[in-house]
Amino acid sequence: xxxxxxxxxxxxxxxxxxxxxxxxxxxxxxxxxxxxxxxxxxxxxxxxxxxxxxxxxxxxxxxxxxxxxxxxxxxxxxxxxxxxxxxxxxxxxxxxxxxxxxxxxxxxxxxxxxxxxxxxxxxxxxxxxxxxxxxxxxxxx
Amino acid sequence: xxxxxxxxxxxxxxxxxxxxxxxxxxxxxxxxxxxxxxxxxxxxxxxxxxxxxxxxxxxxxxxxxxxxxxxxxxxxxxxxxxxxxxxxxxxxxxxxxxxxxxxxxxxxxxxxxxxxxxxxxxxxxxxxxxxxxxxxxxxxxxxxxxxxxxxxxxxxxxxxxxxxxxxxxxxxxxxxxxxxxxxxxxxxxxxxxxxxxxxxxxxxxxxxxxxxxxxxxxxxxxxxxxxxxxxxxxxxxxxxxxxxxxxxxxxxxxxxxxxxxxxxxxxxxxxxxxxxxxxxxxxxxxxxxxxxxxxxxxxxxxxxxxxxxxxxxxxxxxxxxxxxxxxxxxxxxxxxxxxxxxxxxxxxxxxxxxxxxxxxxxxxxxxxxxxxxxxxxxxx
Numbered sequence: 001x002x003x004x005x006x007x008x009x010x011x012x013x014x015x016x017x018x019x020x021x022x023x024x025x026x027x028x029x030x031x032x033x034x035x036x037x038x039x040x041x042x043x044x045x046x047x048x049x050x051x052x053x054x055x056x057x058x059x060x061x062x063x064x065x066x067x068x069x070x071x072x073x074x075x076x077x078x079x080x081x082x083x084x085x086x087x088x089x090x091x092x093x094x095x096x097x098x099x100x101x102x103x104x105x106x107x108x109x110x111x112x113x114x115x116x117x118x119x120x121x122x123x124x125x126x127x128x129x130x131x132x133x134x135x136x137x138x139x140x141x
Numbered sequence: 142x143x144x145x146x147x148x149x150x151x152x153x154x155x156x157x158x159x160x161x162x163x164x165x166x167x168x169x170x171x172x173x174x175x176x177x178x179x180x181x182x183x184x185x186x187x188x189x190x191x192x193x194x195x196x197x198x199x200x201x202x203x204x205x206x207x208x209x210x211x212x213x214x215x216x217x218x219x220x221x222x223x224x225x226x227x228x229x230x231x232x233x234x235x236x237x238x239x240x241x242x243x244x245x246x247x248x249x250x251x252x253x254x255x256x257x258x259x260x261x262x263x264x265x266x267x268x269x270x271x272x273x274x275x276x277x278x279x280x281x282x283x284x285x286x287x288x289x290x291x292x293x294x295x296x297x298x299x300x301x302x303x304x305x306x307x308x309x310x311x312x313x314x315x316x317x318x319x320x321x322x323x324x325x326x327x328x329x330x331x332x333x334x335x336x337x338x339x340x341x342x343x344x345x346x347x348x349x350x351x352x353x354x355x356x357x358x359x360x361x362x363x364x365x366x367x368x369x370x371x372x373x374x375x376x377x378x379x380x381x382x383x384x385x386x387x388x389x390x391x392x393x394x395x396x397x398x399x400x401x402x403x404x405x406x407x408x409x410x411x412x413x414x415x416x417x418x419x420x421x422x423x424x425x426x427x428x429x430x431x432x433x434x435x436x437x438x439x440x441x442x443x444x445x446x447x448x449x450x451x452x453x454x455x456x457x458x459x460x461x462x463x464x465x466x467x468x469x470x471x472x473x474x475x476x477x478x479x480x481x482x483x484x485x486x487x488x489x490x491x492x493x494x495x496x497x498x499x500x501x502x503x504x505x506x507x508x509x510x511x512x513x514x515x516x517x518x519x520x521x
Contacts, residue, residue: 007265062279069254072267
């Protein structure tokens with residue numbers, strides 16, 4: 001089965017060492033995710049692509065235990081829906097990123113997390129759509 | 142120029158299969174006009190709030206086409222607070238003497254949904270399931286509980302209080318008391334928030350007649366003065382809904398900014414307030430908003446709730462009409478429902494849910510997507 005990213009330009013692809021792609025302001029150093037054309041702090045238009053650290057700490061989290069409304073949600077619904085974790089991971093000196101978490105239990109505010117790519121859904125062409133998520137450092141799988 | 146509220150009217154909140162949002166708006170307006178003792182033709186200007194209804198000013202087809210300036214407003218979850226602030230400012234500017242603020246909505250059941258690109262979010266953010274408000278509230282209260290020692294039982298107690306207050310309110314959507322045990326045992330939606338800790342989008346309308354304060358006694362013996370009406374939006378670093386990312390730097394949210402500005406304008410403090418209506422999208426939001434609006438320090442909610450201080454007979458009655466948890470959230474009307482309740486409480490007309498001693502100062506707060514808050518302070 002072919003694998004495709006959920007969208008281009010969100011994370012490095014293909015890559016053995018996936019990184020989220022943010023942008024950094026040449027004027028004030030502000031980092032955003034995903035990339036954007038102007039700085040939300042100083043309004044400078046000089047934003048350059050900036051790869052984000054792979055590891056960070058869990059800043060806030062919850063669980064998503066019901067399928068979000070479709071559209072816009074495009075993932076599995078009905079009996080195929082599997083609850084997932086959601087959180088913000090603080091990537092040091094960069095940004096806090098909102099992401100899926102690979103588990104719904106044994107989560108603690110402040111725990112160390114690392115970026116992984118995970119299967120999200122099968123698209124109309126039969127490709128497996130891959131997205132980014134964070135898992136606790138040292139967790140299996 | 143000071144502003145007085147001389148009439149309030151409400152269409153009950155809930156589900157009304159055979160009634161349009163415009164019909165509900167007309168009913169709320171007629172009730173507010175009757176309460177003020179004025180006719181529709183006396184109204185010199187109006188503002189109307191709605192999310193679902195493109196042109197709520199079409200209500201003139203049911204009331205009379207009098208040619209007044211009538212402006213439609215949508216401003217996220219602070220729509221009704223924005224309607225009130227704009228109407229009040231029109232009088233403060235001396236533009237008109239007597240006007241109307243109305244809100245109406247008719248939502249489908251279930252969590253709000255939209256196209257993320259309309260909120261400056263990428264399409265993939267919605268595709269992944271992140272463009273959804275309940276999980277934001279789950280994250281916000283989960284972090285708050287971790288930082289400030291709030292228990293899940295406190296969340297259940299807050300929800301149970303609001304269902305209890307709703308049972309005393311004939312206009313409420315949910316009028317069945319629920320126990321703390323039932324609330325905790327209901328389906329987990331977004332940890333730590335269970336189904337019965339959340340409000341639901343629903344239907345309803347509310348209207349307020351405002352006038353120049355120096356003319357108020359022309360209409361009523363019990364004018365309620367609008368001492369402040371403030372709207373604020375998020376600053377960089379606030380933890381807000383629909384944010385694919387947040388900066389490392391942190392700052393307080395728009396509720397804190399709106400609250401401080403409103404207290405400053407009104408020239409009074411939280412200790413003077415006798416009845417409070419807070420945005421309880423979920424039970425955790427009420428807990429957080431108690432502190433964000435200056436009514437307690439972070440973490441004090443655990444004891445305040447356990448001691449019953451937020452009950453109708455307590456020291457600081459909060460959401461005396463059941464709040465959003467018992468009334469649901471028709472976005473355009475929600476904040477004017479809060480004002481309706483505060484006006485009844487300050488007049489001593491709140492019936493079975495009247496706060497003992499009839500409070501002199503009341504407070505309302507709205508907050509929500511996309512990071513907007515509205516605060517009003519009212520007094521006798």
